[in-house]
Amino acid sequence: MDELRELYTDTLMSFYLAPDRKGKIADAQGLEGKNLSCGDRIKVFLQVEDGVIKDAKFTGYGCVISQSSATVMCRMLLNKRLDEAKEMIDRFIDFMQGKDVPEELLGDALYFEGVRRFPSRVKCATLAWHTAKELIQKLKGIQSDAG
Amino acid sequence: MFSPEQIRKDFHILEEELAYLDNAATTQKPDNVINAIRHYYMKQNSNVHRSNYELAELATQAFESSRRTIANFIGSEPEELIFTRGTTESINLLAYSFFVGGLIEAGDKIAVTIAEHHSNFVPWQQLSKRFGTEMVYVDTDDEGRISLSEVKKALDKGVKLLAFTGMSNSLGVVMPYVEICHLAKERGVLTVLDGAQLVPHHKVNVKEVGCDFMAFSAHKMLGPMGIGALYGRRELLEKMVPFLYGGEMIDEVTLEDTTFNVLPYKFEAGTPNVAGTVGFGEAIRYLARLEWGKVQEHVKKLADVLIHELERIPYVEVYGPKDETQHSIVSFNIKGLHPHDVSQYLNSWKVAVRSGHHCAQPQLKRIGVPATCRASVYFYNTERDVERMLEAIKNITNEFPWVG
Numbered sequence: 001m002d003e004l005r006e007l008y009t010d011t012l013m014s015f016y017l018a019p020d021r022k023g024k025i026a027d028a029q030g031l032e033g034k035n036l037s038c039g040d041r042i043k044v045f046l047q048v049e050d051g052v053i054k055d056a057k058f059t060g061y062g063c064v065i066s067q068s069s070a071t072v073m074c075r076m077l078l079n080k081r082l083d084e085a086k087e088m089i090d091r092f093i094d095f096m097q098g099k100d101v102p103e104e105l106l107g108d109a110l111y112f113e114g115v116r117r118f119p120s121r122v123k124c125a126t127l128a129w130h131t132a133k134e135l136i137q138k139l140k141g142i143q144s145d146a147g
Numbered sequence: 148m149f150s151p152e153q154i155r156k157d158f159h160i161l162e163e164e165l166a167y168l169d170n171a172a173t174t175q176k177p178d179n180v181i182n183a184i185r186h187y188y189m190k191q192n193s194n195v196h197r198s199n200y201e202l203a204e205l206a207t208q209a210f211e212s213s214r215r216t217i218a219n220f221i222g223s224e225p226e227e228l229i230f231t232r233g234t235t236e237s238i239n240l241l242a243y244s245f246f247v248g249g250l251i252e253a254g255d256k257i258a259v260t261i262a263e264h265h266s267n268f269v270p271w272q273q274l275s276k277r278f279g280t281e282m283v284y285v286d287t288d289d290e291g292r293i294s295l296s297e298v299k300k301a302l303d304k305g306v307k308l309l310a311f312t313g314m315s316n317s318l319g320v321v322m323p324y325v326e327i328c329h330l331a332k333e334r335g336v337l338t339v340l341d342g343a344q345l346v347p348h349h350k351v352n353v354k355e356v357g358c359d360f361m362a363f364s365a366h367k368m369l370g371p372m373g374i375g376a377l378y379g380r381r382e383l384l385e386k387m388v389p390f391l392y393g394g395e396m397i398d399e400v401t402l403e404d405t406t407f408n409v410l411p412y413k414f415e416a417g418t419p420n421v422a423g424t425v426g427f428g429e430a431i432r433y434l435a436r437l438e439w440g441k442v443q444e445h446v447k448k449l450a451d452v453l454i455h456e457l458e459r460i461p462y463v464e465v466y467g468p469k470d471e472t473q474h475s476i477v478s479f480n481i482k483g484l485h486p487h488d489v490s491q492y493l494n495s496w497k498v499a500v501r502s503g504h505h506c507a508q509p510q511l512k513r514i515g516v517p518a519t520c521r522a523s524v525y526f527y528n529t530e531r532d533v534e535r536m537l538e539a540i541k542n543i544t545n546e547f548p549w550v551g
Contacts, residue, residue, distance in 0.1 A: 003495060004491070004492060004494075004495040004546060007491065008488075008491075008546065008547075013547075017549060037503060038486075038487055038502065038503040038504065038518055039503060039504035039508060039511075039517050039518055040485075040517065040518070041517075061485075061517055062485060062487075063485035063486075063487040063488045064484075064485065064488050064547075065487075065488075066485075067485075118491070121487075121491070124487065
């Protein structure tokens with residue numbers, strides 16, 4: 001049971017129960033990501049103005065880990081420049097894959113530390129982040145085309 | 148006398164404190180199967196059907212003896228039993244060979260049910276995408292049952308082949324497979340029976356059932372992974388082209404052409420997984436010694452307890468027919484909680500269940516859920532296993548207070 005508590009911390013549960021970044025953003029670019037092993041889908045929406053993320057939300061269905069992680073990610077993406085956002089996402093994915101990342105750079109993403117001990121759940125925690133990364137790459141492409 | 152407590156002693160892995168309820172994914176292996184594989188490598192290993200020294204004879208004998216045992220178990224001739232890597236490969240073999248050999252052509256209709264595991268769905272669907280065959284889908288009802296009238300409706304659209312499962316892996320529905328084969332036969336429709344879940348739980352005699360083909364896997368019935376079989380009616384197998392080309396499957400090779408070996412070797416190119424077949428044969432010998440009436444009764448009873456006790460818990464939703472047609476497999480969800488969280492929680496109680504879409508997305512979509520938890524029982528499970536899982540589910544609100 002203690003092991004379960006390492007995964008399902010009160011903080012994660014509170015993120016899950018108060019998904020304040022859940023919903024669509026009208027007129028914003030969205031991208032769907034899937035977890036092939038469980039069939040979960042998530043859609044991330046990013047509204048970008050002048051290379052800065054002005055709004056970030058998600059829709060979809062998933063477990064406590066994937067949903068709380070999506071909430072935290074969307075909060076953290078707000079007001080980040082696209083390149084900063086990409087860096088932040090890469091850092092989180094590295095962290096979840098067990099690489100050493102300075103804790104002070106992780107912010108609220110550090111709450112997912114416990115998930116690293118459950119390899120089968122790492123992909124739940126990173127689903128939204130992988131999806132957002134792909135979306136950011138698309139958006140950057142659009143920007144540079146426009147520029 | 149059938150005693151699960153006694154039987155558990157044959158399974159080393161079951162000594163661990165774990166309620167293993169993921170038998171639809173794979174079963175545990177009794178010591179005799181593990182020992183047979185070890186014995187093969189220690190005392191009999193050499194390549195089969197090639198050399199005439201004594202060791203090679205021993206390996207060939209072990210290989211062919213397993214084939215006879217398995218064939219006998221399902222009521223087929225040994226020549227009609229082809230070793231494959233498992234159900235998935237068996238069905239891919241059929242899809243490929245039918246099309247390449249012209250038994251199925253562009254424009255032909257192929258019927259599958261929406262209760263299928265992806266392995267009996269995707270090969271046929273891809274055939275239609277790439278080669279212009281046409282898919283006809285047989286719907287299930289809200290509980291995952293297939294009605295004979297739905298089957299008739301599909302067959303009467305002029306289909307050439309019907310591929311269907313004998314027992315669905317997501318909801319545990321035992322289909323009326325004998326009647327379905329009969330309906331198909333009356334209309335001259337070829338039948339492919341997916342026996343992956345059925346054969347571990349029901350004695351299937353292919354001649355009595357009347358299917359043209361049946362695919363099944365060793366690892367879901369006490370045998371090792373990576374080995375399985377395809378049964379095919381002899382006259383059909385004779386007409387079919389090989390799936391894989393190479394050694395063993397040839398009769399004569401010249402620069403101009405190649406003629407093929409007789410059945411079943413025509414479909415067994417390359418060095419086979421001999422140790423796998425030895426383990427498979429030993430698993431079947433183990434199963435053949437059991438009192439099947441008692442085994443089925445025991446499995447049915449445990450699954451029924453799970454279904455009925457889970458149904459009494461207000462925050463649990465149980466899927467499937469919940470009647471005599473449901474066997475071994477219990478699919479359910481906890482309201483307000485994702486199945487992954489439920490199976491993770493159950494793990495902390497030392498209960499192993501699967502969560503996800505169970506490689507049966509069309510069926511889950513049909514019943515309106517993206518994923519479920521699935522507990523699946525085999526004959527070595529006991530009341531204790533079931534009680535442990537129920538106890539855990541009853542306490543789930545302690546960890547996830549919002550449930551319910």
